[in-house]
Amino acid sequence: MRSLAAVFVRRWWVVALVSLLAGVGSLISSMLSTPEYRASARLFVSSSSGASGNDLYQGGLYSQQVVASYTQLLTGETLARRTVERLGLDESADDLRSRVRATAAPGTVLITVTVSDESPFRAADIANALSDEFVEFASELVGSDSDVKAEVVPTRVVVEQHATPPATAATPKVARNLAIALILGGFVGFGLAFAVDRFDRRVRTRDDVEALELGPVLASVPNDNGLAEGGVVSFSEGSSGAGEAFRRLRTNLSFVSVDNGADVIAVTSSVAGEGKTSVTINLAASLAESGRSVVVVDADLRRPKVGERLGAVGTVGFTDFLRSGSSILDFVTPTKVDGLSVLPAGSSAPNPTELLGSQRASDGIAALRDCFDFVLIDTAPVLLVSDPTVIGGCADGVVVVARRGVSDMKNIGSSVSQLSMADIPLLGFVYNGDLSTSGAYGYGESYSSV
Known part of the structure; x- marks a missing residue:
């Protein structure tokens, strides 16, 4: 049930x-459909019988039996033809029959x-004409008094209620159809x-990343507009x-890097x-913040962003070092x-x-490793270019970022496989954009969201 609710929230x-x-x-x-109106007349079937109680009882039973036959006759071709001729309708008897319905209430002698x-x-008009024609037709079926046999109880049909023009159409039922469509649409949707x-x-939740069983989730970063804008x-x-x-x-990085002393960490996606x-x-x-000296290397040479976000815009950087004979420290900017320095990507490079x-x-x-406590390398995405697996060889391990609603679980698996083939240790994942931690993180007002 919780899974279905989660699907509804997402979709x-x-x-x-x-x-x-x-x-x-x-x-x-x-x-667009043509409105259909329905008008109804009501017939009463009675019997002419003796005045004794037994005669009245027998007559009533006979009338109820006759009613069943009369409902068939009312929708028959003969009565339809007579009604067409009576009103001069421009349609066939069969066409009229398809629009006539006769029903009898159980246990009564009433026909609608x-x-x-x-x-x-x-x-x-047609309902009234058809009813009048049936009164005559039923009389003809019974025949004159001289023709009625002694054992037959004669019946009489009268129009108990004439039809009146309906004020509203029977179909289409707009409100009902709309309600049904919305309900069915909801189920189909x-x-x-x-x-x-x-x-x-x-990826939708942290559990999705953990379910891949490729490595530990080191942290869940909340969904934060400031971070999304590069803050x-x-x-x-x-x-x-x-x-x-x-x-x-x-x-958590300090825990997973105890054995291999991960001082140089690549971060990719x-x-x-x-x-x-x-x-x-x-x-x-x-x-x-913890008192360490840190340098961030922008190794995403195709779409560099680190220098801009850390205020080192328009300066020389990594590519300039790679094409020069100078010390790499000459290109590092505080x-x-x-305690945080940056080595920007530098000038555009074709290769x-x-x-x-x-x-x-x-x-x-290696020179940066000797001068700083930590070296963080921002690389290009793994599945777009081979740069991460190339520069990743200089790192002690790699952290893979997976973002809610963006990262594909199959792509994550492929990325880890490529990093593994390049013999780059996976330190773990960072789940980014976590909605469950976008609010207060701990206790008190100082833990409210930014």
């Missing part, structure tokens, strides 16, 4: 859209004759939503949900738009965050993969 728009289309279709169909027509007045959700392999968490202004998430990431750069920068800020795979790149990262 409510599918249910709403299908219901809306069904409702609009129902309204259009109702407006209903006629359907596009005109309410013509429906009433929910089924479609469930099918779409069933085949949608995008840096201010760890000095109280504890926000995002700040606590990156502190947790910092702590499967495709673009998963927030790897934001995670890299804010993890670096969190490490700097930021406004104490980023070759540059990242060069011995000079490896030597440069």
Whole structure:
């Protein structure tokens, strides 16, 4: 039940859209359909019998038996033909028969004759004419008194209630049809939503990432507009949900890197738009907050963002180092965050993969390792180019960012496989855009969302 509710929350728009289309279709169909009016007359069947109680009882039973036969005659061809001739209708007897219905209430001698027509007045006229014709027709069937045998109880038919033109059409029933369409549309929409959700392999919760069993989820970063726009968490202004998430990431990284001493960490994702750069920068800020010296290397040479977000715009950087003979420290720029430096991507390069795979790149990262406590490398997405597996060889391990609603579980598996083939240890995942942690993260007002 909880799973179905979750599907509805994620795909409510599918249910709403299908219901809306069904409702609009129902309204259009109702407006285009020809209205049908139904007029009814009522006949009373009685018997002419003796005055004794037994005669009256027998006559009543006989009348009820005759009523069943009369309902058949009322919809027969003979009566329809006589009615067509009486009114001079421009239709055949069979056409009229298809619009006539006769019903008898159980245990009574009453017959209701209903006629359907596009005109309410013509429906009433035909119902009355047909009833009058049947009175005559029934009399003819019984015959004159001299022809009636002694054992037959004669019957008489009278029009107990004439038909009047109906004020409203019997069909279409707009409100009923609309309600049915909306309900059915809702069921169909929910089924479609469930099918779409069933085949949608995008990550929706932290559990989805953990269910892949590829590595630990080191932290869940809340859905935060500031982070999505490239902001840096201010760890000095109280504890926000995002700040606590990156502190947790910092702590958990220290646990998983105890054995291999991961001082150089690459951060990547499967495709673009998963927030790897934001995670890299804010993890670096969190490490700097703890008193460590940290440098962020922008190795996403095709779409560099780190320098811009850390205020190092228009400066030389990594590519310039790779094509020069200078020390890599000459290209490192301090930021406004104490203890945090940045090595921007630098000038545009036509051959980023070759540059990242060069011995000079490896030597440069090694030099940074000697000068800083931590080196974080922001790489390109794994499935778009081979750059991450090339520069990732300089790192002690890699963190893969998976974003809610963006990351595909199959793509995550493919990314991990490529990193594994390049012999790059997977430290774990960061689940980005977590709705369950977008509000208060801990206790008190200082833990409210930013």
